[in-house]
Amino acid sequence: MRVLVIGGGGREHALVWKLKQSPQVQEVYCAPGNAGIGEMATCVPISVTDVEALVRFASDRRIELTVVGPESALMAGVVDAFEAEGLTIFGPKRAAARVEGSKRFAKELMEKYGVPTAGYRSFHDPREAIAYIRRQGAPIVVKADGLAAGKGVIVAQTVEEAVEAVHRMMEERTFGHAGEEIVVEECLFGEEMSLMAFVDGETVRPMVPAQDHKPVYEGNQGPNTGGMGAYSPVPHIGDSQIQQALSEILIPMARGMAREGLSFQGVLYAGLMMTEMGPRVIEFNARFGDPETQVVLPRLDGDLADILLATATRSLAKAELAWKREAAVCVVMTSRGYPGSYEKGKVIQGLPKACEEAVVFHAGTATIDQQLVTAGGRVLGVTSLGTDLEGARQSVYKTLGNIRFEGAHFRRDIATAFCGVKTK
Known part of the structure; x- marks a missing residue:
């Protein structure tokens, strides 16, 4: 099977990494990719929103499955264009992707179909x-x-x-x-959780849960980022709560969208607050999370290509999903100044040793004059597996000590709240 992954961040590196483990995948391309992805796939210099060029490439190379990473490509209508040409693609059409592209639209759907969320008002x-x-x-x-x-x-x-x-x-x-336009909503209190699910219309198959860390500094201080780290499982949130989120949130939302003529195919990601009154939706995303994917896919015990293809061809109910018992922790290394302005081109050192100890997913990297350098705000996502969260946490922070670049920043408290570890 020839596969194209659209995107160039840590999430897409994780997708490529897992797809390469499939015995049925012979070739993987990534548009546009990054330096790390280029070590295991063929990177092609096409923007994620250049829909015409992506369709032409997939047709010319006879790509058998395309996987969309970023939300910007979904909102650009890449799935609509691929399906119009008879090309198999994993991801929702633009109209369905509005569940992420417009918070007001998502809130209105939740309100109509009784999906629990925070009270809100929208304003122009x-x-x-x-x-x-x-x-x-x-x-x-x-x-x-x-x-x-x-x-x-x-x-x-x-x-x-x-x-x-x-x-x-x-x-x-x-x-x-x-x-x-903005949405102003009540502030929810409780424990946050990310629950992603494969959806092919009304069939919903959940992944293992994860917990993300958005603020840039320890103790959840500072401005929000795209994500500073994640871990999975989330042991302090019980199976009954996860099942409640599935039955009261993900399944009703998928069925409601189908009734609206917006049949969803891809990953439906629910960002949840586990409140005293039960799970409440903070937001919906229409794709794999980043960095949640970097801890969820390493725990997948099976062939990702099978699952993606089954979802894309509306046969998800027949797909096998199994998960490893191991825990995973991912810590994101960023450029100094992120999520504000930051410099690029800083030489990255120590990766060969780090890659012996953990899985290093590239998010914002490039190769210039045969040197690996920083090329984004989020630079690397370092993921370790362990028999439990404490073991995975210790392993990932040991590995981070081997990686160096000027201005490198990372949070030192990823997963420590659960592990009972105090940080300075």
Whole structure:
């Protein structure tokens, strides 16, 4: 089988890594890929939103399965275009991907089909949004309606902070067009969890849960990022709670979308808050999470190509899904300054030794003058497996000590809350 993976980050490296383990996959291409992906697949210099070029490449190379990584490609309509040409592709069409592309749209669907989530209001006028915030008080959550690379959410502890978030999103346009409309919602309290599922219409097959760490600094301080690390399983959230999230959230959402004529095919990702009243949806995504994929796929005990193909061809009910008992912890190394402005081109050292001890997924790397250098805000995702979370955590932090580049930053408390470890 010839496979094309669309994207160039750590999530796509994890997809390529797992697909390469399939005995039925002979060739893997990645558009555009990165330096790490280039060591195991053929990278092609095509943007994830250049739909015409992607279709042409897949047709010319007789690609038998295409897997979409980033949400920007989904919202550009890549799945619609591939299916129109009779090409097999894993991912939802643009209309269904709006469950991530518009927070208001997702909220309206949840409201219609009884999917539990936080109370909310949406706004096009910043003055109306600010008046609502002043009436509601804080803490309160302000979200850009559109895609903002995981950074368009402000959990405001004060009214002033929330008002400032409205100004930045709607007037200063910090997140561009994504902030033309905003959603203001009640602040939920509890334990966060990411639960992804393969969906091929109304068949929903859950993956193992994971927990992400969004803020850039230890103790969940600082601005939100695309993700600073993750771990799986999430032992302090019981199986009954996970089953409740499946039966009350993921399955009703998939069925509701089908009833709306938006039959979902791909990964439906529920970002959840496990509250005292049960699971509540924080957000839906329409693709694999990043960095959650970097801890979930290493725990998959089986052939990823089989599962992706079954999902894409609407035969998911027949696919076999099994999971390893091992725990996985991923820590993301970033460039200094991320999620703000950062420099590129810093030489990365120590990877050969690190790769002997863990799986190193490249997120933002490039090769210049035969040297591996930084080329993004999130640079590497280092993942270790262990018999339990504490073993995986110890292993990944030992490995991180071998990797060096100027300005490297990573959180030192990934998975420590569960493991009972105190950090400075």
